[in-house]
Amino acid sequence: MNIFDIIGPVMVGPSSSHTAGAVRLGNVACAILGEPVAEAVIGLHGSFAQTGRGHGTDLALVAGLMGWTTDDLRIPQAFAYAQEMGLKYSFKTINAGEAAHPNFVKFHLTGRKGSESQVAGASVGGGRVVISEVDGFSLEFTGEFPTILTLHEDRPGAVAEVTGILSKRGVNIAQMRVFRRNKGGLASMVLETDQPVDDSDIAAVAGLPMIRAVRRINAIS
């Protein structure tokens, strides 16, 4: 925490959790998809579903999917812009269970080039967010750091290869965690780094033998 977490962020109202946090959830989901969003099916749970419309949560989520920041004055007109940009969006109410955070959203995104992603996460207060699911993997990261997301084979050496190549490239890992579906199957690494990660870093990781896919999420502003 620093003083600009207290005096700030600069944001379009009315709610840091239901508006600013919603923009950021859209930002991260769009970054995970890795290309401009063509179609978004957005499932809203709990308080997001119940009071979201009055907080502009729906507008904020779509604004986030277009890559806008929390202080963008166009947020109230996000739907009109989305239509202009050819982004089709729809909302539905979902029940993610008692254990889910009240401000929980699940995106099913299709990109312009046809790639698909499912991303779920929650707005946990003060505009901060936590992503909890990507393409069926349960995981956890905040988007506050530059983040690398891998899909890799769950075999000895996969983690060492990735951390090794990042260390050679001067990227320091602030936090990392490994998640897997089942032993020896597919796994996912979440690496949060101190330095921004560029295309060549991602290409280097993607070139490793046990890596199936790599995605990069820039730190959200």
Add this chain to the structure above:
Amino acid sequence: MALAKLSLEEWIQAAAEQAVSFTDFCVDFQRRELDLTAEEVLARMEAMFAVMEESIAVGLKGPRSKGGLVGGDGQKLQRYLAGKQQSMLGDFIGKAVVYSMAVGEANAAMGRIVAAPTAGSSGVLPAVLFALKEEYGVNSHDLAKALVVAGAIGMVIASRASLAGAAGGCQAECGSAGAMAAGAMVALLGGTPAQVGNAVAITIKNMLGLVCDPVAGLVEVPCVKRNAGAVAQAIVAAEMALAGIESVIPVDEVIDAMESVGQSMHCSLKETAQGGLAVTPTALALTEKIFGKKL
């Protein structure tokens, strides 16, 4: 996220021992924390003023909120006060209250604001700072320093209690904003470090127990008017502290009391719209009108 507990009393004592103003102490402390120069920190704070000023201007145009429950009251009070020879609020408080409602209304209408410390309580700091600028002729450099003091106070509250209505009720939002504003005003008007602490303590004591019970779950009713109330509380406490009136309970203990009150508060009164004003017959009818269903 658990934060290491900070102590306002320790900072007050350190400033007194170093024989520096609380403002200078806070600016120096924060620039070290951020690894920036003092000028860089103050420049970033001055950038916040531009947003605050814009939010006051937007709110004074009387925009209608997203949920339709608020809008135009800041403008209404401003017009009323402008037509009076004398008002009970007086020039300073009158102006501050008008501005606080304007920012609250701009926020509710999806205008751009500085969350300070939250969006729901974002009217309080701009209100007192711009009233000080216009009524006392305070320059923007000194106002930026006051914002650093306010932020430092907020950090202590965040570390010992909470700034979120969902965790601590409205005392944590408007109460904290009021406390931050009171401390900043005392520091800006030449109060001692101890007087800054007293202003913070008195404000929180007077707002202890305030629940968060938003109608229809929206940041509209009673949030906008509670920003106005917090401004008045902050000014009362600041003037008392500057007069040398002390808080019997030391400031860190007052903040800790706010945390324990927040923990004892029933969850229906912590931003869930399940209690208090939110479940009055009128509120329930409004909720159904806005959302077409019950929450």
